[in-house]
Amino acid sequence: MALEYHFGIDFGTTNSSTVGYYRASGDAQWVKMRFEDEEGLPTPSFVAIDYETGEVHTGRDAWNRRMELSSTCECIPSVKSLLDSGWKKTIAGKEWTACDVATQVFLALKRTAYEGLGAEIASATVAIPIGFSPSKREQVRRAAARAGIAIESFISEPTAAYFANYSELKSCETVAMFDWGGGTLDVSVVENDSGRLTELATNGIKLGGDDIDRKVALKIHSKVAREKGQSVSFDDMPLVAQDRMLVKAERAKRVLSDDDDTSVFLGSYGELGAFRESLSYEWFEAIIEPEVNRAMKCLEDTISGSGVGLANIDRVVMIGGSSNMRPLLEHMEDKYGDKLFFPDETMWSISDGAARLSINPGMYYAAQDLGLILSDGSYFPILHKGDKVKGWSSSTSFGLVDHSEDARLIFAGSRDLDRASDRYWVFTVPQYGFLQEKIILESSFDDNLVFRATAKSSMRSNKYSSTWEYDRLKCYYRLSELGL
Ligand SMILES: Nc1ncnc2c1ncn2[C@@H]1O[C@H](COP(=O)(O)OP(=O)(O)OP(=O)(O)O)[C@@H](O)[C@H]1O
Ligand SMILES: [Mg+2]
Structure with missing residues (x-):
């Protein structure tokens, strides 16, 4: 009988995991599978490459032998942190980039799924940290593709964890997800308004x-x-x-x-x-007091950025390996007391949530506006709250109000953007005079969930265009569509 599969991947700095759902055609119910390694755990994101032979070691066995492997191999324990760093090494005559090493992690996940349950991962939804740059998204997409995995969509890590723990969190109106892993701390404040799950505020820091x-x-x-x-x-x-x-x-x-x-x-x-x-x-x-203080502050800032106030946060959900650190837990207990919530099996939460989104792809909507402040100070919306994000695009033209060569655009629409320095965008246009010249703004979301607005003058070729990017869009999801 033909089986329908969906996969979610947590490509973590230290540990990566895959959760799959399958059902036979005609069945209503999905069956969940966790692809555990030989110790019943997620797969370490560890890659060791032999200096002499170029042989690649991955998975739990390599992780357990990492002390020994370090004398004969280049050991890369956290390749996710190397994306975008320009890391490049020639090992046994072959040049390796971070993207090549990341491919080995995806291959290890693929192998674990195949050996464990005979499932072939051909496509998946992949969770990424908050503020993961467009170029890192592209490298992850390429790394997965080289391992034969097409990335259907990305989802933010803490929001994926929320989906996976929904049955325990459904009594809450607003929760703060605190995910402290090996490479990053990711915080998301999620509101459940009668089955509409909205990311009210998100924040991430590169500290793990x-x-x-x-x-x-x-x-x-x-x-x-x-x-x-x-x-x-x-x-x-x-x-x-x-x-x-x-x-x-x-x-x-x-x-x-x-x-x-x-x-x-x-x-x-x-x-x-x-x-x-x-x-x-x-x-x-x-x-480690300074690091713990930074993490506490990131959570506080995200809660205050959500605008709901601490009293309205019903739970602070602790996930990620670094959330186990006792000095952190002591501070958390003091500040959040009985709001703290520790889900079971947090190691599988993120991949589980990503897999649930894979079952219903594209079902996310903008939870914020995105638009421009015009020269008279008024707000001109481009993307509206509630717009379906996948496949969204728009084209707008503006007239010029003076003869300046610089067009100054200011983006606005969410609390984080209104405070960010990258909301100001200046680009130079040729001076043809404000009566004849128009600025054409083409905006869209790409497959990596990055908003791109490209502006050009109607009097010049595309060569003179300029592009502004925004990768922090907050989304909302409808429970009914996620099958939660
Ligand atoms: N009991 C513990 N006490 C302190 N730290 C721990 C504990 N258990 C695991 N860790 C740390 O947690 C980190 C791994 O956590 P996790 O698997 O959540 O990260 P990740 O998902 O791979 O990383 P990221 O989400 O940042 O990409 C490692 O730094 C590990 O040392
Ligand atoms: Mg993680």
Whole structure:
């Protein structure tokens, strides 16, 4: 019997996962599948490439052997953070870009799905962090395509997690999703108004577990260097030594979420030799205080940007591995108390929510306006709240009010945009006089959910056009259409 499949992928900095839904034709009910690795967990986003042979190691086994692999392989534990960094390496005669490495993560996900349940992932909806740039979206799309996975659509990570936990959150009117992973913190305030789910405010910062690991590693390094009377910096240590220290720092961080102390031992740490260091919870808490404060502030700012006020936030939903850090939990308890909510199986929430959107693609609508402030100060809407986003486009023309060569456009329509510096857009047009010349503005959303407005003068060829991009559109979804 023919089966209909839908897949959602969480392409995470540290861990990636796939959830699938299938049903036989004619069945009303979808069956959910989680594609677990051999330990019942998501797939580490870890890629190791052998310096000599070019052999690629991925998945849980490679992650478990990462200390050992670090001496013979280039280890890339967080390729998502390398997209857009210009990272490029020649390994065993082949040039690798971050996009090539990301392809290996998608191939690992594909393999896990195939080995586990015989499912072939040909297309999927993929979750991405808030503020993931258009070029990163394009690289993820390319990386997935090279692994044979066509990306149907993107969805923001915290909103996907909301969909997956909807049955537990449906009694709430407004919730704040707090997703702190290995690379980014993503916050979204979601309102449920009689089955209409609206992203009221979203916010993301590039700060995650990897940054904490690095900080812990640097602090241990300076303790060891001091005790051994040496002045070498962490960055000047051999790469193998740095990798090993980072692995130990990550482990110590997790242990200190439960225990009051731990110790870190390395039998060989470059020129500093062997060492053992004892670490206390108080020490850890003190060194990561700035990061915890930044995360708390990101959440507070998003709640205040939503305009509903803290009293109207019914739950603060904690997901992502870094949300387990005890110093964070202590601050969260103090501030949000019994509003805190810890869903089960948070590791699968994001891919699950993305898969649900895949079942009903394109069912998202603009939850904000987007328009221009005109020279007389009035607001001219381009995109209207409620417009269906997929396939949306519009064409508008404006007259010029003076003979200036610069056309100044100011975008507006949402609280975040009204405060952002990138809302101002100046582009130069030839001077033909305001009576003859028109500015034509073509606006649309591409497949990566990026709004693009291209302006050009009616007196000049397309070569002289200029484009403004906006990747923070807030959407709303209708529950009935998502089948939640
Ligand atoms: N008990 C714990 N205490 C502290 N940190 C933890 C714990 N468990 C996992 N982490 C950290 O959580 C991070 C991974 O979380 P998660 O899997 O949610 O990230 P991700 O989805 O891969 O990343 P992102 O969403 O930023 O792309 C790692 O930095 C890991 O060290
Ligand atoms: Mg994540």
